[in-house]
Amino acid sequence: IVGAANSKAWVRNVVELRLVPQALVEVSGKVDRPFPYNPEDWQTAMDNARLDLGDGTKKLQGVPLREVMAKWEPTADATVVRLLSSTGEVATLPLADVMADGDLRIWNVDAPQGITFAVATASGTVHALDVVAIVVE
Numbered sequence: 404i405v406g407a408a409n410s411k412a413w414v415r416n417v418v419e420l421r422l423v424p425q426a427l428v429e430v431s432g433k434v435d436r437p438f439p440y441n442p443e444d445w446q447t448a449m450d451n452a453r454l455d456l457g458d459g460t461k462k463l464q465g466v467p468l469r470e471v472m473a474k475w476e477p478t479a480d481a482t483v484v485r486l487l488s489s490t491g492e493v494a495t496l497p498l499a500d501v502m503a504d505g506d507l508r509i510w511n512v513d514a515p516q517g518i519t520f521a522v523a524t525a526s527g528t529v530h531a532l533d534v535v536a537i538v539v540e
Contacts, residue, residue: 423517428509432539433481440471440537442511442518449511452525456512456532465508468501468522477539485538486522486531494522494531498539509534 428440442449445466453460472484477498484501486494501507506524512532523529 426518426520428520428534429536430475430539431536432485433478434539435476435478437475440509440520442466442520445471450508450525452508454510454521454523454525454527454529456510456521456523456529461513463510463512463521465510465523465525467505468507468509469503469505471509472498472501472539475539481539483540485540486534487536487538488531488533489519489535490533492531496530 426442430437430439442464448466448470449464450466451462451464453462455461456463482498484496484498486496488494496507504524506526507530508523508525510521510523512519512521514533519532520534521529522531522534
């Protein structure tokens, strides 16, 4: 995925270009600055890793979830992060754990229908696939 002018946005040996719709993750709940997660806003903060999300190992780009959460400014009484998938599945993580774990990232996943998002550690622990919303409670 090539983004805005940035030193991390380069490719080589291109054999196909495919246009996909923009993908966002909605955020709501106990945050002072709710705005959707848009990967374009986080390109310079992203790292890459090779992860297996269930369909073989692929190179993915991701940003630490705690950095994104910090921008949303969770309220003082917030304690839980719920990750909602497009299938209705919900993964729940303690907010304190999310804020303490620099290895936990939100990853861009290239899928046939476009970009989806997964929350997993760079070391391979998958918490949620096809994340469409994050609710802070």
